[in-house]
Amino acid sequence: MNLDFLKPLLERPGPWASVYVETDRSTEDAAQIQRLRNRAAAAQLVDEGADPATIRAVAERLGAEPVSGPPPGRALFATEGEVVLDLPLTAAPPSAEATWTTLPHIAPLVLLRSDEPACQVALIDREGADLELRDSRGRRNLGEARGKQWQGRGHRSIPQDRYEWHYSNKVEDAWEETADIIAGELARRCPQDGGTLLVLAGDARERKAVRERLPQRLRSVAVEVDHGGRAPGASTELLDRQIEEARSRYAQERVRSALDDFRRARGRPGEHREVTVDTGRGPAAEGIPAVAAAAREHQVATLLLGRGAPDASRPVWVGSGPDEIAVGRAEARGWGIGRPEEARADDALLRACVAAGSEVLVVPEEMAGPAGGLGAVLRWSD
Numbered sequence: 001m002n003l004d005f006l007k008p009l010l011e012r013p014g015p016w017a018s019v020y021v022e023t024d025r026s027t028e029d030a031a032q033i034q035r036l037r038n039r040a041a042a043a044q045l046v047d048e049g050a051d052p053a054t055i056r057a058v059a060e061r062l063g064a065e066p067v068s069g070p071p072p073g074r075a076l077f078a079t080e081g082e083v084v085l086d087l088p089l090t091a092a093p094p095s096a097e098a099t100w101t102t103l104p105h106i107a108p109l110v111l112l113r114s115d116e117p118a119c120q121v122a123l124i125d126r127e128g129a130d131l132e133l134r135d136s137r138g139r140r141n142l143g144e145a146r147g148k149q150w151q152g153r154g155h156r157s158i159p160q161d162r163y164e165w166h167y168s169n170k171v172e173d174a175w176e177e178t179a180d181i182i183a184g185e186l187a188r189r190c191p192q193d194g195g196t197l198l199v200l201a202g203d204a205r206e207r208k209a210v211r212e213r214l215p216q217r218l219r220s221v222a223v224e225v226d227h228g229g230r231a232p233g234a235s236t237e238l239l240d241r242q243i244e245e246a247r248s249r250y251a252q253e254r255v256r257s258a259l260d261d262f263r264r265a266r267g268r269p270g271e272h273r274e275v276t277v278d279t280g281r282g283p284a285a286e287g288i289p290a291v292a293a294a295a296r297e298h299q300v301a302t303l304l305l306g307r308g309a310p311d312a313s314r315p316v317w318v319g320s321g322p323d324e325i326a327v328g329r330a331e332a333r334g335w336g337i338g339r340p341e342e343a344r345a346d347d348a349l350l351r352a353c354v355a356a357g358s359e360v361l362v363v364p365e366e367m368a369g370p371a372g373g374l375g376a377v378l379r380w381s382d
Contacts, residue, residue, distance in 0.1 A: 001361065004354070005087075006354045009354070010354060012084060018101065021074055022073050023071060023072065023073055024072060040096050041062065044096075044097075048100035062076070072090065072092040073089035074087065089109075101344075101347075103347045106347055107347055111307060111362060116248060117196060118134070118196045119197045120133055121199045124182060124210055125203055126203070129186075129202070130143075131189065134243065146181070147181055175209070182210045187218055197223065199222075200224045223246050223250075226242070228242075254361060255361050258361050259363065261377045262286075283378050288311050291374050295348075295376075296352075298323060298379075299376075299378045300356060300379070301359065302377045303359070304376060305346065305361070306365075306370065306373030307364065308365065309374055310373055311372035313345070315343070316343060316348050318342075318343045319332065319341075322352045323352055323356070326340065345374065
């Protein structure tokens, strides 16, 4: 999961109101239930000592919830009388929760939003490709990659004489150039860090030609699907189903791959090894002291967070900078953190990951993850 959408939370010092509420309106008394939930969230913020301006801003935003069509839940983050982020959730929180803490309480957000990767879709034919991005914020049209238009294309009757060979080769040359254009546009638009899945849909021959022209790192995250096309009014139901299945498989494969890297690189619990293994991603860190040290040094490539991780709520000490993390108050002062404050380990580590551009993967309960539920694959060794 890429957490760039949380960067606005790094721009304010806090403290923060973090609110998670269910927004389901499927029952007859849903509106009344929603008002009670909103009132309970505001009351929790009052009890925790939030300032009146921030409580008012949260209450007004919750009160403006649309009557129909909301997501299953929402997460709000507010400070200094302003709602900084208002995010839809793909799963409803188990109960309304409102906290007033030094850091924004972002850990539940990671568990309540879809962990499926962003997905760039290319609908391909011989004339070009329509491009679309699908991620946690929905779908966005990215325009098109327009191929080479040869003047002979579209003629219905072709002379069956010595010009036939010339015509056919012109058409093939035009298509080869179009495939190059589409592949180049995808390489320009699609991140090649492994976090974005590329789906190629449309005519089989054209899909294959585009894939063969992609850079290797992008080719390795590309999948082809049988359905979908550029024709106006074409049904997308089967295409949508194949895309969601591909995203789900890819998300699971990324977690398994990261865990494989982690296990190969792992040293003794609480330590990270000083030898680089052949994963190409450096050693591993396990446990709060080691992962905090890695985050402090901007070493975390992938943070592994287990569902129900027992170490997640353990206290650490933080400063104003996202990389200012220490296990104890004395250690924090030793690292030059002038006024250390207590925070949850998961919130502090996630804040550091947002700032460093680190990937965060949630380890399902059925997979064996790091001891204590917190671990990391690092960018380099010491």
